[in-house]
Each structure stands twice: as C-alpha cells, then as structure tokens.
Amino acid sequence: MARRLLTFLILFSAFLLASCSGGQDDGAATGAAGGTESRVRMAVTVDPDGLDPHMSASASTFQVTSSIYETLVTVDEQGNIIPSLAESWTVAGDGMSITFSLRPGALFSNGNKCDARAVAASFQRLLSESVRSQDYAFISSVEVVDDTTVRFNFGQLNVVALSTFAYPWAAVVDTSCADDLRTSPVGSGPYMLSSWIPQQSLVLSRNPNWNGECGIDQVEFVMMPDMTGQVTALRNGQVDIILITGDLVGQFEDDARFTVNALAGNGLQLMAMNNASAGLDDVRVRQAINYAVDKDAVIEAVWWGYGEKIGSHFPVVLSEYIDMNDLYPYDPQRARQLLAEAGYGEGELTLRMYLPRSYQEYVNAGQVIAAQLEEAGINVEIQIVEWATWLSDIYNGRQYDLTVVGHTGRLDAYSLLARYRSTAAENYFNYSNDVVDALLDQYNTTVDDAARMEIAHRLQEILAREVPALYIQDPIQIYVTTSRLEGFSVFPINIFKFNEMNFV
Amino acid sequence: MGKYVLGRIASALVVMLLVSILTFLVLDLIPGNAAIVAVGVEGSAETLARLEAGLGLDRSLPQRIADYYRGLISLDLGTSSYYAQDVWSLIKQRLGVTIPLALLSTAISFSCALILGSLAAYRRGGLLDGICRTIVQLAGSIPSFWLSLLLLILFSSVFSVAGIGDYVPPSVSIRGYVTAVFLPVIVLAVGQLGPMLRLVRSSMITSLGEDWYASARVKGLGRGRLIFVYALRHAISGPLTLCGNQLAKLLGGTAIVESIFSLPGLGRLFLTAVEMRDLQLVQGIVIFITALVVLMNLVFDILVHLVNPAADSREAGGA
Numbered sequence: 001m002a003r004r005l006l007t008f009l010i011l012f013s014a015f016l017l018a019s020c021s022g023g024q025d026d027g028a029a030t031g032a033a034g035g036t037e038s039r040v041r042m043a044v045t046v047d048p049d050g051l052d053p054h055m056s057a058s059a060s061t062f063q064v065t066s067s068i069y070e071t072l073v074t075v076d077e078q079g080n081i082i083p084s085l086a087e088s089w090t091v092a093g094d095g096m097s098i099t100f101s102l103r104p105g106a107l108f109s110n111g112n113k114c115d116a117r118a119v120a121a122s123f124q125r126l127l128s129e130s131v132r133s134q135d136y137a138f139i140s141s142v143e144v145v146d147d148t149t150v151r152f153n154f155g156q157l158n159v160v161a162l163s164t165f166a167y168p169w170a171a172v173v174d175t176s177c178a179d180d181l182r183t184s185p186v187g188s189g190p191y192m193l194s195s196w197i198p199q200q201s202l203v204l205s206r207n208p209n210w211n212g213e214c215g216i217d218q219v220e221f222v223m224m225p226d227m228t229g230q231v232t233a234l235r236n237g238q239v240d241i242i243l244i245t246g247d248l249v250g251q252f253e254d255d256a257r258f259t260v261n262a263l264a265g266n267g268l269q270l271m272a273m274n275n276a277s278a279g280l281d282d283v284r285v286r287q288a289i290n291y292a293v294d295k296d297a298v299i300e301a302v303w304w305g306y307g308e309k310i311g312s313h314f315p316v317v318l319s320e321y322i323d324m325n326d327l328y329p330y331d332p333q334r335a336r337q338l339l340a341e342a343g344y345g346e347g348e349l350t351l352r353m354y355l356p357r358s359y360q361e362y363v364n365a366g367q368v369i370a371a372q373l374e375e376a377g378i379n380v381e382i383q384i385v386e387w388a389t390w391l392s393d394i395y396n397g398r399q400y401d402l403t404v405v406g407h408t409g410r411l412d413a414y415s416l417l418a419r420y421r422s423t424a425a426e427n428y429f430n431y432s433n434d435v436v437d438a439l440l441d442q443y444n445t446t447v448d449d450a451a452r453m454e455i456a457h458r459l460q461e462i463l464a465r466e467v468p469a470l471y472i473q474d475p476i477q478i479y480v481t482t483s484r485l486e487g488f489s490v491f492p493i494n495i496f497k498f499n500e501m502n503f504v
Numbered sequence: 505m506g507k508y509v510l511g512r513i514a515s516a517l518v519v520m521l522l523v524s525i526l527t528f529l530v531l532d533l534i535p536g537n538a539a540i541v542a543v544g545v546e547g548s549a550e551t552l553a554r555l556e557a558g559l560g561l562d563r564s565l566p567q568r569i570a571d572y573y574r575g576l577i578s579l580d581l582g583t584s585s586y587y588a589q590d591v592w593s594l595i596k597q598r599l600g601v602t603i604p605l606a607l608l609s610t611a612i613s614f615s616c617a618l619i620l621g622s623l624a625a626y627r628r629g630g631l632l633d634g635i636c637r638t639i640v641q642l643a644g645s646i647p648s649f650w651l652s653l654l655l656l657i658l659f660s661s662v663f664s665v666a667g668i669g670d671y672v673p674p675s676v677s678i679r680g681y682v683t684a685v686f687l688p689v690i691v692l693a694v695g696q697l698g699p700m701l702r703l704v705r706s707s708m709i710t711s712l713g714e715d716w717y718a719s720a721r722v723k724g725l726g727r728g729r730l731i732f733v734y735a736l737r738h739a740i741s742g743p744l745t746l747c748g749n750q751l752a753k754l755l756g757g758t759a760i761v762e763s764i765f766s767l768p769g770l771g772r773l774f775l776t777a778v779e780m781r782d783l784q785l786v787q788g789i790v791i792f793i794t795a796l797v798v799l800m801n802l803v804f805d806i807l808v809h810l811v812n813p814a815a816d817s818r819e820a821g822g823a
Contacts, residue, residue, distance in 0.1 A: 182588035388536030425549030
C-alpha cells in the first residue's frame, strides 16, 4: 500500500517536472556569459510592451528599442540635435521642408538596405498606422530624392519639426517585416534582439551590419521588481547598472567598486490640482496651497534632497528655463490669510487627494504635502489607488481635487506645455486661460528663435503665477554602475547608448 | 471510480466557465484598460483611441466575450496585449518555476509537519510539544515578505552567496537553478508549516485516543510502527486535504516571494497582467490555475481514498 502510494507520488512529480522544463529551452541560451564577449547587464523593473517603436507608448519599450533602431537624428547629453542615421540635413528657408542625407551603405540587421526608400516606407507606416501618427500630421509628403536623400514636405509650419525626428517613436523600421516587429524587431541600430523571456531577461547582441562604434557585445536587461533584490544583485556582480533611490546612495558612495551617477533628468514632478473643483477654482486658494507647502522639506523627506526645486511647469535642464521659485515662498501665515480672503476659515475646506500606489515616491510626497496643508487649516482626505485606476478615473476622468504625479521629458517647450491648452484632452488640471491658448498657437508658428524663447518665458511665468499645480521638482536620477563600466550616460529623453560604453 | 472522475471533470468545466465569465465581468467593471495603461500620462487622446481600437477594446462586452470563447473552443488562449506573445507559451515558461516551488515547499512542510506533529501528539505536553507550539505560532505570524528580505540580505550580503535572485533554468545550470530556488522554497515552506503542523498534531491526538490503538498496544505492536504507520494512516485524511489546498494556493499566490527573489513565476505574471489590464493574459492564467486546482483536488481526493479506504465509508456513516 505504502509502496504504491510512494510510486504514484514519484511518478506524479516526475510528470509535472518533465512537463514544465520543456518550456524553458528557448531561453536557455541566455544563461551563461560568454568568455571574451563583453556583456553589460542592467536591472529594470518592467518589461517592454513589445519592441515595435511605432506601436508603443511606454518608456520601458523605448529604453530597449533605442538600441535596436535608429532615428534620423538624435540628441547629445545637453539635448542638442546631432546626426544619427542622417549624416546631415537642411531646413528649407520657409521652414516648410527638411532634406536629410543618409549614411551611405546603412543596412538593417537582417541585411536589407536601409536607404531613402526604406526610410520613406517607415515614415509612411508611422503616419498611417502608428499610435503617435497625430504628432506627425504636419508632414504632408515624404519624397525619395535619391538613394541616400529623403525630403519631408510639411503641410503646416512646425518650428520644432527637427526635434520630432529624434524621439524614439520616430525610429526607422524595416517595413518588410512590419507585422512581426513587436516580437522580432529589425532595425539599423547597434544591437539586435537575441532573446526575450518576459519577467526574466531580454538580451541584445551586436548587429553584424553595424559599422559604428560598439564597445559592448551584449546588453542584457534583467527584470528585477524589488529594490533590495537589485541592490544585492549589483553587489554580487550579477548586474552592472541599477537605478536607486536617494536613501541608498550612502552605501555605494565611498565604495571604489561602484560609481554613483546622479543625473538631472528633464522630467518634472508636481501636485496637480483640479482647477474646476470647488475651492480650487479660486486662484487665491491655489496660491495659498503653494505658500503652505515647504518644497525643500518635501524634496528632503521624499527624495533625500535629490531633486531641483521648480516654480513652474518646466525642467531646469532645458535652455528656455527661467527660475520662478521666489514667487510663492514657504509662508503658512500668508496661506491662512489668502484662504480667509477666499472665504475659507480654519478647517472649512476639504480636498480629496488621490495617490498612485505603484509609485511609492508620489504616495510619500502626497502624505508629506497633506500634513503641511492640514497645518495651514485645509483638510485633506487621502485615498491611494492602483495605477490603472488612477489613469482611468483621475487622469482621464478628472475626478479628483489633488494628486501627485510625474511627467517625462520632451525636447521642446511646445510639446511640454501643450497640455495646458483649454481644450486639450491631456489637460487634467482643467486649466483654462485664453492668453495661454493664444501663446501656444503663436509659439508653433514663430520662426524667430528669440521671439519663441520669449513666448516660452511668458508661458512659464503665467503658470507660475496662476499655479494650476504645485510644481515640486525636476528629479535627479541616481544610477549606480560597477566602476569597471565607462561611458555610462543617460540622454534627455531617457535613452541609453550602450554601444558608447565599455569595460575597463 | 471512472464515473466519479468523469463527473468531476464535467463539474470542473462548468466551474472554469463560470470563473472565466466572472473574470471578464470584474475586469470590465474595474477602471482602466490595457490601452489606458500603455498610454500613461504622456500620450495624446488620439494615441489612446488608436490603441483601444487596435486591441479591440472599442467593441461591446458580449462581442469580446463571444470572440474569446470562440478562440478557447479551438484551444487558443489568445495573445497577450502587453507582451505581444502567445498566452499559453507565457504560462508554460513559468511552470518550471512555479510548480517545483509549490511541490518542493509543500513536500518540505508536509513531511516536517508529519514527523514533528506525530511525535508531539505522542508526547503531549512534553518538551517537543512545546517546541511545536512555538513553531506553529512563529511560522504562522512571520510575514513571508519579511522573511524573504531577511534571508536575501543574510545569504546575499552577509554570507555572499552568489546567484540568489538570478534565475537560471535547470536545463542551463542545475546549480544556478538550485541557488535561485532554494531560499524561496524555504520561505514558502515556513509559511505553510504552521497550520499543517497544528492539524497533524490534533488529528494524531484523536487517532491515538481511539480504542483500536489501545488494543494494538496490548497486542505488543512496535511503537514506531504503531505511530507512523497505523495511527498516522487514520489521522492523515485531514492533513492531506489541507496539503492539496495549500499546493493549489501556491500555484498563483506566490507573487510577493517571486518579486523579491526575481523569479519569473506564475504569481508575478498574474500580478503584472492585472496591473496592465492584460485581459487575455489574466483570463488565460485564471483558466489554467482553475484547471490545475480542480485537478489537484481530484488527485488528493484519490490519494486520501488510497491511503485510508475506510475513511470514505466511515464518513458515509458506515463503521
């Protein structure tokens, strides 16, 4: 009897083990590191959602695809436009077309030619099928001039047209395999996909048809959702690059085995206010909230001081930035006074604050801010919601009073500020100002650089005065790498150039 | 027996259908969808609309349910909207982590509970019994995330064991696989030990108090054989059923431990699928786990029957 039971148990477990080990084989090749091949391993928390840059809107995708595909132009660390697939370009005198000269002899990783015809086909696909096609609606036609020359004609003037060719979602793809790009990407960049097992790892290897600089043979993105796991993995040499929070800097700072890279991003973090909800529709209440919050204390408490305080919706690193921090300094007395003027005595105003659970830093910031608002006599009811719910009800549904969130960087003032247009679908502040609308229209058609700079300044100033949000900081991202890795850098639109790194 | 099994399979299919329809309804009721999550806060309204159309989310709920079951009938679980990969191949990749994890940790906790629980019951009130009570208390109250972090830091940083949190399939390196899976198995085993030990102890006490035990003792049967063969066989149906339930729970419920140890298991996949509102993937996992749970219950029911055939007739009011 007992023997029969034992036999059964053994057979049963053997069956289960056998049935499950089969599925692992495809990924097996990624395990062991090759002898002389250089491989950089970076810990990331989430997978890309497919590897087709035209069909995705998520940052986790672009951080991978920007190594597989090339854009016509790209940016340097300061955000200046530099050559990439296009070696040079000329903008027509009236600004209504741009002609790009491509690198001769460029090939996709599958050996197909990446010439003017391929570029035109890729942009046709972007214009007709991409989820971002609306952003490129200013392009009226794409002309193949000769094998290495392609001209984009514009139907309407767009003064920031050149920078739109640098975003990773405008990458050039091989349209002959368009249907499979999400899982089998084909581009002309330094790397190609070698394997991808979701929630485990994604490995890129050198593209044999890439002739440019390439100091690293393989790049592996290791999915590690937990911060403690990432830190121990870096310490044990299982990964080479991790992104950490400010509290962990201390344990790496004085250790010669690691390099701490604190890099100013061009994103921004803010507490949005619903300008249409009762109380917050009064600019005095919004100003009172700005007086009531000690931003330095928030940045210190939540980000351990790693962040640059801002007073308007503009990242510090962009050239159009002006400092608006002095407008509403921390002054709880003044806050109470303004609240009283607006008709709210002690404890008479109650606001609902929604915080996204997946982003612990925003939850923490919200709680610190709420405590400071309570001190100024405003009641805050905090509710923590799941990210998808937040996106649906708060961001898209605009059912909230206060919320804390971050925005990622753009290369120009227009794409950054367009969400403040009264009619914009992305205007979750419910902010409405005719002057801002007019300035935004004007910005996009002003060819003169100085005049455009002036408009960007005026927009920042209006937002800083009317405070549709409490602008908190331009975050500093802290990457820790092993000190053997050289050339690590992050570019303003959160892309990495692994081919420019190398091990010493 | 054959008829019984067929009946169980039929009811399993009904359960799976109900569970999957319920999943559809719940996912439709909760705010957000896959397109909204993909677009986040940086895309435009046009981008959102295009993505929704691309994923078929602009169609009505009945239409989507009908489409889904059309695929299911031809054994096609569909394509994940987030990973752009076949749902079944995604699930299959996870089983090498999840099933050994569940089986090993259950086996460890079950065998520890059997030995300790039997001895504690035999020497009730003795030293070992006291130790067991402490174990029950401790194992039941230690949160698994805390124990995971503690062990991770202890082994990784203090003892400098390399390879923890670096999953390697067994086909590549057995050693790497064992290193990656060892600590999570311990954490999960500890989590299950408490209730299992308590149940084994109490059933054994009942079993040892029955008349047949006294007469067997008088007849002079060996003590070890008495406890571990005869008494345990009488006492085991409860613990075996619990064992089945625990195993079933582990198949989808180990997301926290998997996240901390960076293991690509089913629980983590499920969590991400829900967060990303990846309907096809959620459905696929729900159906798969339901099927597995039903199968597991069936297997353990048969096991209980094999170990102690008298249990059925006695419960049915016989002897």
